[in-house]
Amino acid sequence: MTYTITVQDDGTSTLHVTFDDEGVDLAGEVSIRGDAAVAAAYAPVLVRDLRTNYADLFPQPEMPIGGEIE
């Protein structure tokens, strides 16, 4: 996941997130009130929401086969 932040003149920042580096064709963009630091702090929240809402786009972790339950 990579993100970019664009600070606007009206006191808001635009947070742009892409998942190209993970091979997922998904990009999100949200406007946040605050500067770049506030937007950067909000980035994990947006990423988590996108991964939840578009879970079908992300590869699911494979369950290990075999083994014993201790």
Place this chain on the structure above:
Amino acid sequence: MADVVLQQILHTAGKEPLSTTNGALHTQVKGTDGLTAKTLKTDTDGKLVLSPDSGLATEATLAAINTALDTLNSNVSTEAKLEAIRVLLATTQVNASDIFLAIQARDWAKDTTLALVKAELEELKANQLSGEQKVQLTGNFDTLRTPAVGRRTVTATAAELFAGASRLASRRRLVIRNEDPVLRCLIGPATVSQQTGFPIEPGAVLEVPCDPEVAVPVYAISEGASLTVAVMEI
């Protein structure tokens, strides 16, 4: 022409053959067939009188002709009538001239203009037949498009609220349900705060009609810890 035979011209008195002496005439004139006789005589005024069936015009016939001539004479156009006709024609000419000037002065569409109008009409017709005619509908469109749904985490940082990865283009309705059992979610413009935001109570649903022609962001902020809201955009 009847032939007058000698000895057929008689005096009226005594019916003796006419001589060189003066006297009233009373004569019968026979035709060439020797049978048809016409009377030729003079009346008391000395006027020559022919039998009525002689074939010559009678006074009555002449009177009728005279009457017919008088009628014909009265029907012939006089100078006054001709003048009236001339005035009428002049008036008609003036009126026709006025009409012509009015037609000439009118701003008639030129062929190029008409061609453009025709082209526009043909394009409209083609668009209507092909279904590409653009129209602006009003009313409820909620069922005309697939909604975008999702859950968003609302924190103490005011962030724009939408259902998908970004604001739905031409959004017509925004529906928000606060799924937190305790905390209130507050919405408003970019300047929304915990003191000024419009509250959505826990479990409550808020519907916000939107103008699809105008993109208006809606920001949300939590009154405390993070909470989750369900969002639907149409």
